[in-house]
Amino acid sequence: MSSGRPTTEETGAEARDRLPPRPIRFAARTGWDLSENQLASVLVEARRAGRALVDFTESNPTRCGIAETAPLIARLGEPRGCRYAPLPLGDPAARAAVARYYQERGLDVDPAGVVLTASTSEAYGWLLKLLAERGDDVLVPVPSYPLLEYLACLEDVSLTPYPLLKEEGWRIDLGALERAAGERTRAVVLVHPNNPTGSFVRRDDAAALEACARERGLALIVDEVFGDYAHGDLPADRLPSFAGRRQALTFVLSGLSKVMALPQLKLGWIAVSGPPDLAAAAMERLEVIADTYLSVGTPVQLALPEILAARAPVQRAILERVRTNLAALDAAIAARATVQRAVRRLPVDGGWYATLEVPRVHDEDGWVELLVREEGLIVHPGYFFDMPRDGFLVVGLLLEPPVFAAAALRLVHRLERALSDG
Ligand SMILES: Cc1ncc(COP(=O)(O)O)c(C=O)c1O
Numbered sequence: 001m002s003s004g005r006p007t008t009e010e011t012g013a014e015a016r017d018r019l020p021p022r023p024i025r026f027a028a029r030t031g032w033d034l035s036e037n038q039l040a041s042v043l044v045e046a047r048r049a050g051r052a053l054v055d056f057t058e059s060n061p062t063r064c065g066i067a068e069t070a071p072l073i074a075r076l077g078e079p080r081g082c083r084y085a086p087l088p089l090g091d092p093a094a095r096a097a098v099a100r101y102y103q104e105r106g107l108d109v110d111p112a113g114v115v116l117t118a119s120t121s122e123a124y125g126w127l128l129k130l131l132a133e134r135g136d137d138v139l140v141p142v143p144s145y146p147l148l149e150y151l152a153c154l155e156d157v158s159l160t161p162y163p164l165l166k167e168e169g170w171r172i173d174l175g176a177l178e179r180a181a182g183e184r185t186r187a188v189v190l191v192h193p194n195n196p197t198g199s200f201v202r203r204d205d206a207a208a209l210e211a212c213a214r215e216r217g218l219a220l221i222v223d224e225v226f227g228d229y230a231h232g233d234l235p236a237d238r239l240p241s242f243a244g245r246r247q248a249l250t251f252v253l254s255g256l257s258k259v260m261a262l263p264q265l266k267l268g269w270i271a272v273s274g275p276p277d278l279a280a281a282a283m284e285r286l287e288v289i290a291d292t293y294l295s296v297g298t299p300v301q302l303a304l305p306e307i308l309a310a311r312a313p314v315q316r317a318i319l320e321r322v323r324t325n326l327a328a329l330d331a332a333i334a335a336r337a338t339v340q341r342a343v344r345r346l347p348v349d350g351g352w353y354a355t356l357e358v359p360r361v362h363d364e365d366g367w368v369e370l371l372v373r374e375e376g377l378i379v380h381p382g383y384f385f386d387m388p389r390d391g392f393l394v395v396g397l398l399l400e401p402p403v404f405a406a407a408a409l410r411l412v413h414r415l416e417r418a419l420s421d422g
Contacts, residue, residue: 029153039381042369046376054407055378056395059352061261061318064398068314069261075306076265081299088291089283090116090269090301097305098269101259108244113272113279115286118295120225120268121151123253126289127221127270128155130282131186138187138221139180141172143385145195145223160185166388169347170199174208181212187219192242193226196355196385196394198348200230200238206245213248214275219282220250225258228315230350231323238349249274249282256300258352260307260314267300318352318398325397326354328405332412339416355382356393358415361422363390375414377407 036044046053058064089095095114102109117123128151132138137158140148144164152159162177164170177188188209193200201209213220222242234240243252255268270286272279300307326348333339344357358367364381371377382392399407 029156038365039368039372042372043378046372051376053372053376053378054399054403054410056399056404056407056411057378057380058398059396060263061258061398062264064321065400066261066314066317066321066398068317072260072262072303072307072310072314075303075310076299078299078302081302084298086294086298088287088294090114090290090296091298091304094301094304095269097308098271101308101311102241102243102271105241107241109271109273110244113283115270115272115283115290116296116301117255117268117270117290118266118297119257119263120223120253120255121147122293122295123251123255123268123270124148124151124221124223125155126286127187127219127251127253128152128157129289130285131219132157136184136186137182138189139177139185139218140189141191141194143194143197143382143387144191146384146386148189161386162188163388164194164197164199166197166346170194170197171202172205172209174205174212177209178212181216181218185216185218187221188213189221189223190242191223192239193230193350195226195351196353196380197346198226198231198351198353200234200240200349201242202237203239204237206239206242207247210245210247210250218248219274220248222250222252224252224254226351227254228259228311229319229322229352231319231326231348234349243271244273246273246275249278251282256307260311261318262307265300265307267296267304321401322352322397324401325399325404325408328401329354329395329397329408332405332408336412336416338419339412342419343412343415352397354395354397355387356395358391358393359419359422360391361418364392367393367418370418371411371414375410377411377414379411 094116096111098114099109099111134156137160139162140159141164142161148159160180162180163173165173224241227241242250250273252271256265257263272282330345333343333345342359346355346357348354362370364383368379368381371379380394382394385394
């Protein structure tokens with residue numbers, strides 16, 4: 001009966017429907033290894049066993065009880081949102097609001113150079129489409145956030161790492177960056193401040209990088225999603241933002257995901273600046289890319305001016321939380337002499353993460369497994385961010401402070417026990 005030949009009652013179409021489907025040849029770029037890794041299995045096991053877990057890696061602000069964002073959702077009800085009249089680069093008032101957001105920080109951003117996107121991730125994708133052919137490469141900082149690997153893969157673009165130097169406050173290794181740039185390099189990515197190191201670029205390094213980009217025909221793609229979250233006054237030698245800079249073709253990325261802790265609204269942007277001819281040519285092409293997708297929803301664009309204008313209390317609440325949690329972590333470490341001697345919380349200037357340098361009595365997977373199995377604490381291994389070597393754990397700082405403080409104490413006690421066992 002499985003020959004596919006029609007029986008007396010069957011039509012030919014029905015017989016074809018019974019045939020097994022021919023395999024589909026999916027694009028090789030999607031041939032990812034999607035099997036569960038060891039750490040994921042440990043987590044599944046812990047959840048199955050009904051273990052209460054505290055997720056120190058939580059970076060979704062909508063799950064961290066930031067009450068200040070709730071009233072902003074009501075701003076999406078503007079009646080003009082009933083009409084669909086899309087403009088590729090975005091609603092003019094929304095683009096002007098983004099420019100104002102920078103201008104209020106003293107940065108010279110022109111609304112004409114603002115492109116709205118659905119997210120920062122989408123902005124990266126559009127910029128890779130704009131700048132790179134299949135097989136071209138972009139330079140990316142290491143350590144940093146691992147998002148780019150997939151975005152580059154989806155555009156058939158390669159990533160070439162350039163190191164940040166830990167002992168120099170994660171300063172860019174400019175010599176290594178220049179050596180890494182080859183014939184097919186099209187852009188340099190900066191995450192500013194970097195995730196998870198929380199480091200801002202030095203002003204003199206920024207200027208040297210711009211000179212290098214200008215000379216070699218490279219664009220700068222600067223991810224500033226955490227730009228509003230400097231923990232205190234930045235040291236004078238650090239650059240607060242690349243927005244509006246004119247030396248090299250510069251694309252500054254950000255969006256509501258971090259600026260307003262509203263990732264679910266799906267609105268990001270690119271602020272384009274640079275030598276005027278280059279910036280204008282980039283905008284012309286970006287407009288076509290944006291027109292192809294028209295991906296930003298109308299209600300959120302209409303609400304953007306009001307939403308951005310309401311950022312101060314949201315950002316104040318987040319910064320206060322991040323500082324409180326960091327202080328709780330430091331206090332927990334300081335309270336245990338053995339831990340204080342052996343564990344270092346690396347300095348951070350901004351962002352929502354802290355990195356612990358831990359003794360290598362376990363490797364990073366070993367630490368993470370131990371903490372999940374024995375304490376119900378989820379932390380990131382440093383290798384997730386391509387740390388320069390083994391021996392780092394990364395924790396997020398967004399959890400509600402009482403939860404964070406209790407978990408930090410447990411973390412430190414477990415580190416202490418492991419140190420005395422080891
Ligand atoms: C450094 C960095 N860039 C970009 C993103 C993604 O932002 P979006 O939600 O706008 O795509 C994240 C998300 O955590 C991030 O940490």
